[in-house]
Amino acid sequence: MAEAYIIDTVRTPRSIGKMGKGALSVMHPEHLSAAVLAALKERNNLETAHVDDVIWGVSAGMGLQAGDIGRNAALDAGYDVKAGGVTLNRFCGSSITATNFAAGMVMAGMHDLAISGGMEMMSYVNFYGMKMREAGLGGGGMGTGNPRLQAKHPQSNQGVCADAIAAMEGITREDLEKMGVESQRRAAVALAEGRFARSTIVVRDDAGNVILDHEEYPRPDTTLEGLAQLKPAFEMFLDMPSQPEGKTYRQLINQVYPDVDIKPIHHVGISSGVVDGAAAVLIASKDYAEKHGLKPRARIVAMTEIGDCPTLMLNAPVPAAKKVLAKAGLTKDQIDVWEVNEAFAVVVEKFIRDLDLDRAKVNPNGGSIALGHPIGGTGAMLIGTALDELERTGGRYGLITMCAAGGMAPAIIIERIDG
Numbered sequence: 001m002a003e004a005y006i007i008d009t010v011r012t013p014r015s016i017g018k019m020g021k022g023a024l025s026v027m028h029p030e031h032l033s034a035a036v037l038a039a040l041k042e043r044n045n046l047e048t049a050h051v052d053d054v055i056w057g058v059s060a061g062m063g064l065q066a067g068d069i070g071r072n073a074a075l076d077a078g079y080d081v082k083a084g085g086v087t088l089n090r091f092c093g094s095s096i097t098a099t100n101f102a103a104g105m106v107m108a109g110m111h112d113l114a115i116s117g118g119m120e121m122m123s124y125v126n127f128y129g130m131k132m133r134e135a136g137l138g139g140g141g142m143g144t145g146n147p148r149l150q151a152k153h154p155q156s157n158q159g160v161c162a163d164a165i166a167a168m169e170g171i172t173r174e175d176l177e178k179m180g181v182e183s184q185r186r187a188a189v190a191l192a193e194g195r196f197a198r199s200t201i202v203v204r205d206d207a208g209n210v211i212l213d214h215e216e217y218p219r220p221d222t223t224l225e226g227l228a229q230l231k232p233a234f235e236m237f238l239d240m241p242s243q244p245e246g247k248t249y250r251q252l253i254n255q256v257y258p259d260v261d262i263k264p265i266h267h268v269g270i271s272s273g274v275v276d277g278a279a280a281v282l283i284a285s286k287d288y289a290e291k292h293g294l295k296p297r298a299r300i301v302a303m304t305e306i307g308d309c310p311t312l313m314l315n316a317p318v319p320a321a322k323k324v325l326a327k328a329g330l331t332k333d334q335i336d337v338w339e340v341n342e343a344f345a346v347v348v349e350k351f352i353r354d355l356d357l358d359r360a361k362v363n364p365n366g367g368s369i370a371l372g373h374p375i376g377g378t379g380a381m382l383i384g385t386a387l388d389e390l391e392r393t394g395g396r397y398g399l400i401t402m403c404a405a406g407g408m409a410p411a412i413i414i415e416r417i418d419g
Contacts (some may be wrong), residue, residue, distance in 0.1 A: 002285050004106040005296035008412060009384030010039045011279035012203050013296040014372040017122030023212040024203065024276040025123035029058075029065045032203075033073035033119045036280040039201045040115060041077060044294060049080035054100045056087045057094025057118025059375040063128040065121065087377075090305075092343060094118045095279065096379030096412055100303040102283050103412075107300075112288040118376035119278030126274070139160035144406075145146060145243055153310045156242070158405065159234030161313045162266045162344035164253050169350055173265040176345035180270040187366025188220035191406035195365055197393060199279075199384040217273045217372040232264035233271060248354035256311040270345035275372030279380035300386050300396070301413040306408045311354045314347050316409030317401045318354045324399065324411040329338050332357065335413075336395025337381040341402030342367035365388055370404035376403065383412065387392060390416040 012035060015022035024032060033056065041048055056070030065128065071085030075347045089099040095118030102114035144155050156164075166176070190196060238250045250262055290295055304324040308316035317340055325332060336362055340348050352362055365385060368378060379402055386398035401411035 001107050002109050004283050005286060005289055006298040006300065006387065007282040007283050007289065007294045008040060008044055008286050009047070009199050009279070009387060010036045010043070010201050011199050011377070011381045011384055012036060012140040012277050013200055013212050013215045014255070014275040014277040014374060017126065017274035017276050017372070019123045019127045022119065022123050022216060022276055027104045027121070027123065027211065029078050029119060030072045031070055031122050032067055032121060032276065032278045034076035034203065035203050036117060037073055037079065037115065038280045040280055040282050043081065050113045051079060051083035052114050053102065053105070054083060054085040054115045055098040056378065057090065057376040058087055059089060059091050059094055059120055060125040062125065066125060069119070090408060090410065091405035092341065092373070092375050093402055093408060094376040094378055096383070096400060096402065096410040097305060099281050099380060099383060100305065100410055103300045104355040106283055106285050112285050114283045115280055116282030116283060117278065117380040120374040121276045122126040122274045122374060123276050126350045135310065147243065147246065149243070150246070150252065150336060154247070154255045155310050155406070156249040156252040157234060157237040158313060159266055159271065160237050160249045160253065160262065160342070162346045163234060163264050164257070164260050164262045165312055165314060165350060166265055166346045167263055168257070168260050169346070170241060171349055175349060176265065176270045177224055179345045179349055180227055181222055181224055183363065183366045184218060184220055185223040187218050187370035190365035191215060191218065191269065195388060196385070198388055204387055207260035212395070216358060217275050218370050220270060227267070227269040229400065230267040230269050233267045235264035236342040237275050238262060238264065249353060252384065253311055266344050267348070270369060272322060272341070272343050272368035273372030275374050277372065277374035277377050277381070279377045279384060281380050282385055289295040296417050297391070298414040300418050301415050303412045305410045307409065308409070310407035313405060313407045314343065314403040315350070316407055317347065317351050317403050319409070320401045320409035320411040321355065321399060324413055328413045330413065335397050335399045336361065336393065337364065337386050337389045337398040338362040339386045339398065339400040341373065341382060342350055342369040343373065343380055343403050347403050379410065383414065387414060393396060
């Protein structure tokens with residue numbers, strides 16, 4: 001089997017995911033995606049006719065985010081028409097899965113050069129979803145509106161799932177607020193020291209004017225005292241019907257876990273930020289990289305996808321990490337950097353406890369609580385963040401994983417290449 005190498009990673013800064021408030025909200029989703037594809041082309045002097053495929057992740061395929069953004073963004077970015085493009089959806093895990101698929105094709109010898117990544121414009125998703133709801137057409141979502149499937153595998157609101165897991169695991173609000181403050185602190189240090197600078201691009205319009213050149217979401221002044229004053233964000237969903245005349249979100253969980261007493265604790269300070277953003281990863285075979293003067297930054301060691309309980313929805317990262325470690329023939333102690341998406345603080349807290357990890361190695365530069373979670377693009381961002389951190393610290397292995405709706409998690413292990 002051939003080896004797959006990461007040549008480069010790029011991402012946009014993240015802007016607040018609200019129409020008219022976030023800097024990126026003025027952009028078309030294809031244009032936002034094209035920004036990172038164009039950056040890869042320019043930074044690496046790519047012969048884009050050689051790109052076998054652009055494998056792109058998008059979670060909410062609605063309105064302007066529907067269709068094949070992978071193909072259209074490549075064309076928008078000025079790629080040769082020979083460069084293919086496809087778009088996939090594994091909810092939050094979309095762009096890790098896109099990377100796994102791209103790497104798998106290179107390892108199989110079917111592709112020589114591929115690009116993975118993804119994006120989400122939460123400003124548009126929320127705006128469009130509201131218009132759909134106002135028209136009585138529904139607003140999309142991460143779960144299922146299929147009553148037959150709900151009877152077999154109940155799927156609740158993700159925030160309610162987070163609160164349920166915290167109750168089942170005995171994890172307190174205070175535990176999670178400590179994580180929220182630490183995420184903000186670490187992100188503030190990383191930004192001040194320029195730790196994201198290698199991967200982050202400046203987003204410009206067609207005239208060259210700057211649209212966004214900095215992170216909009218972080219709140220470095222966050223304190224435990226301030227978080228203690230926030231109201232739980234998902235309490236209103238507990239006893240809300242999941243669909244007309246259907247069970248409430250609480251009842252969906254209690255259908256499978258009748259003994260769990262759900263206490264609302266997650267709030268905006270310990271949940272991922274709603275933002276817009278995009279990221280991309282350039283992957284090549286060893287032969288292609290050598291023939292075209294591309295210098296690899298990392299080797300892709302192992303990849304996996306796994307399913308877990310769809311009712312609790314958020315617990316798959318732990319089994320995903322165990323599975324990908326086994327595939328790589330590595331132990332947890334050999335991983336220098338862990339990037340685990342902070343969809344909700346309880347996800348990472350449970351991950352650390354279950355695997356008994358050194359907290360300093362998990363999300364060392366903060367996570368989505370501080371920086372935001374552009375759903376379809378976050379996974380590719382985390383891969384780039386892990387690689388940048390390995391290069392900064394001289395570490396060898398990084399493991400990246402995240403929960404996804406439906407009770408899934410993709411995972412990938414990368415190895416830094418010296419020099």
